[in-house]
Amino acid sequence: QKEVEQNSGPLSVPEGAIASLNCTYSDRGSQSFFWYRQYSGKSPELIMFIYSNGDKEDGRFTAQLNKASQYVSLLIRDSQPSDSATYLCAVNFNSGYALNFGKGTSLLVTP
Amino acid sequence: DVKVTQSSRYLVKRTGEKVFLECVQDMDHENMFWYRQDPGLGLRLIYFSYDVKMKEKGDIPEGYSVSREKKERFSLILESASTNQTSMYLCASSFYGQGGETQYFGPGTRLLVL
Numbered sequence: 001q002k003e004v005e006q007n008s009g010p011l012s013v014p015e016g017a018i019a020s021l022n023c024t025y026s027d028r029g030s031q032s033f034f035w036y037r038q039y040s041g042k043s044p045e046l047i048m049f050i051y052s053n054g055d056k057e058d059g060r061f062t063a064q065l066n067k068a069s070q071y072v073s074l075l076i077r078d079s080q081p082s083d084s085a086t087y088l089c090a091v092n093f094n095s096g097y098a099l100n101f102g103k104g105t106s107l108l109v110t111p
Numbered sequence: 112d113v114k115v116t117q118s119s120r121y122l123v124k125r126t127g128e129k130v131f132l133e134c135v136q137d138m139d140h141e142n143m144f145w146y147r148q149d150p151g152l153g154l155r156l157i158y159f160s161y162d163v164k165m166k167e168k169g170d171i172p173e174g175y176s177v178s179r180e181k182k183e184r185f186s187l188i189l190e191s192a193s194t195n196q197t198s199m200y201l202c203a204s205s206f207y208g209q210g211g212e213t214q215y216f217g218p219g220t221r222l223l224v225l
Contacts, residue, residue, distance in 0.1 A: 032212050043201055043216040044154075088154070092212040097142045097161070097205050098169070099214055103153035 002027045002093045006102035014110055019076040021105050023089030026070070033065055033072045034090040034099065044088055047074070079109045114138070115217035117202055123223045130189040132220050134202030142205045143185035144214060145169075145177065147198040154201065160185055192224045 003026040013019045021035075032051050036044035050056045050063040050072065062075040072091075076083055086104040093100055118133035134143065144159040146169075156169030158177040166177050174196060178186045185204075189196055199221050203214040 034213065043219045046213060046215070049213055090214075097212050098144070098156060098159055099212060101154040103151070 002091075002100055004089055004091050004100050004102040006087075006089050006105045008103060009106040010108050011105055012108045012110060013079050015079060015081060017079050017109075019079045019083065019107055019109070021074040021076075021087050021089075021107065022071060023073065023091075023102055024071045025089075025091045025093075025100075027091070027093045028067070028070060030067075030070075030091050030093050032092040033063070034092075035061075035063060035072075035074045036088040036090060036101075038086045038088060038104065040085075047087075076107075079107075081109050081111055083107060084109050115202060115204055115215055117200075117217040117220050119220050120218060121221050121223075123225065124189075124192050125225055126193060128189075128192045128224075130192050130222070130224075132187040132189075132200055132202075132222070134185045134187070134204075134217055135183055136185075136204040136215075136217075137183065138204065138206070138215075139182065140204035140206045140215075141182070143179065144203040144205075145175075145185065145187045146201045146203065147171070147196075148201055148219075149198050157187065194224050196222065197224045198222060 034049045035047040038044045060077045064073045088104045089102040090099040114137045145157045146154045160179045176188045202217040
């Protein structure tokens, strides 16, 4: 069974702090990894994707990938109340173009 | 920008009715997907399609069928709606090539089966 695991949260951080969201996956052969943000009642929207080990930065967001340890994380710097949402981790298990999604981590940024 | 649209935002149907959910994308993407999303269960893949007239079962295809007669349109059909199919239905599309696994989602259809 190929799985993507995330802590459901809620993760609560104060405004201006760094939020750290983590995701582990079961298939060592996985090639590509995605972070989506989903506001309540809305559809998921892509934040960023990462293919290679290491860090990838996009504005306030940094994705970190460690294939040896089979985890991928998302850091949100200078967190804002508007970042309060559920964050979904998705993994391509190298079986075509389908993605496997984690159940998401709920993030709450408090003013 | 990628645009994925779904025919309805909210839908209320009766048990036993045949239900059609339509999804259209305007970016010439080869791949299209149907998911349902339920609290505590996350996104679950129902069906997907790699090409016109091609379809593949996802994790939970029972009670559903799909149709892809044109590249831009992917329909989800509930042959005989049941109350346990009350859910949020999300369509997504992606393309072949570098970065092609990225899926772009439509706004979702919230279906209530009474």
